[in-house]
Structure formats: structure tokens, C-alpha cells
Amino acid sequence: MTSDPAAGAATQGWTPGRRLGVDVGTVRVGVALSDATGTLASPLVTLRRAKDQSDLDRLAELVVTEEVVEVVVGLPTHLSGASGASARDASAYARALASRIGDVPVHLVDERLSTVTATSHLRAGGIDARRQRAVIDQAAAVVILQSHLDGRSRTGTDSRGRHS
Template sequence: MRRGVRLGVDVGSVRVGVARSDRDGLLATPVETVQRTRDDDGTLRVAELARELEAMEVVVGLPRSLDGRERAAAGLARAYARRLADLLAPVGVRMVDERFSTTTAQRAMTASGRRAKDQRAVVDQVAAVVLLQAALDDERAGGAPRGRLIAAARTPEESS
């Protein structure tokens, strides 16, 4: 297994949840909820977190329906992942199936006694933890990272 911090990113239309792994890639923990606005999609903040934490890879959730088809939100997540790939090159950005990540996060918080009203502020972080932990577990079990690597359209130097 590759060593180094990975970030998990759960992209929503209003908020983006961010989680991180430990350097051994064993455990995912919440980092931050990044607010999105009409003028700021939050990618610059997520890229800043990746640099601060010295992430070797960013894992972005890809929304899918139960039958495996991409949901409408998949386009939003793909565009977000491409923008991150451009901002972070040569750091890899990988998209992974995130089916059930938000549902699992909500159930876990409800089970721990957190009221639904109080979940909004952190549910995206917890969903990012769920998707990153699944990716870490899959990699550990199968020996290879899951998901699809997103190629950067250009390097940060070319963007300047």
C-alpha cells in the first residue's frame, strides 16, 4: 500500500465535505466543510487543504444510483474533480463510487444521538470520511486504488 495522506471530497451543491487519511492509509477522519457560493465553488480551499496536508492523492465521490448509473449530480462532481486535478497537478485526483456515503453518514450521526437539524453542518464531512474509508479499505484489500484517475487538462504552471 502506498504511504501518504489522501483527501476524501464529497461534492454537494451547497457544501463540500473534506476528510483526510493518516499517512499509513488506514483511517479517515473529518477535516472541514467548505461552503459553496455562486461565485466560489470551494475548489481553491480544497486545493489549499491538499497542499497544507501534503496530500499525495485526492479521492472525489462520484454519485451513482442503486443500479450503478450516474445520477444528475455526477456531472457536478466530475467538473469539480477536473478543476481540482488542474489545480493540484501532479497530485492525482481519483473519482470513486460514493453510493450510500451520505445515507451512511446520516444514519451514523442519528445513531450517535445527533438530531437531523444538527447534522447539516457536518454531514458532508462524515460522508467524505465514509467514501475515503471505503477507498482505503478497498485498496488495502485489493492492493490497488479503486476508481478512475482524472487527468489534469494542464499543469498549474501552464494555467498561469
């Protein structure tokens, strides 16, 4: 598991296949899935966080059934870049998921403002605040995953020209 979104592919280059985006909350976990080319993220499901960690088991099942080649977990850092309790929780969640999915890489990526962006997109799409609650976690996972996908080119370099 790595916190650098480009580090996991440094030795592999861009691997074709589906990617899973995960927005970890204290109550719910939003999940998004990319298309097979790794170009477009779409909402998939919202899972309820469970004390028995059945949500992690369900994510591990999705990795297998959807033939996922990479998992991207949002790391909710403060605007200053500092890590708080939510970031520590997301890191622990990513480690627990990584231990369940074998060789599929799990990356932590900066997700500052992903929920704000998702809320804005939902509002622009005409979804009122009451209906947003049911899909906001998935929408945030889409923002996290799409940002990760957009930051990589298919040639193995990220959007800043660094080799990934």
C-alpha cells in the same frame, strides 16, 4: 484523473501519505482527511460551494498544507449504476480540482448511499437531525474516503485481489 479507484496506483503501488476525501454537493463540499498511513479517515471541514470557485482554491491549499498524496471524490451514481446530473457535477468538480493540484492524482469513486450511511452513523452516535446538518457533508466525505482506504491493502492489491 480516473474513475477507477485502483487505477491511479496501478503503476505506483501504494504510496504512503495522507488522502483527502471529498463529498461534492450543490451547496456544500464535505472534506475528510486520512492519517499519514492511509488507514483512518477523519472529518476535516465543510466548505461552501462558491461561484468564484474559492472552494476549489481552498481544497488545493489543503492538498499542499496537509501533504496529500491522493484525492478521492465521491461519484454519486444512481442505485442502478447510471449517472445523472449530480454525477456529472462531481466529475466536473474533480476535473477542476485536478487542474489546480498538479501531479496529485484525483480519483472518482462510487459513493452510492454514503450520505445514508453517514446519517445512520451520526444517529447511532446520538447526534439529532438538527445538529447533523452541520456535519453531514464531512461525515459523508469520511464514508467515501474510508471505503476507498478499506478497499486497498498496503501491498498494492485491492480487496478483490486485483493489483492496484
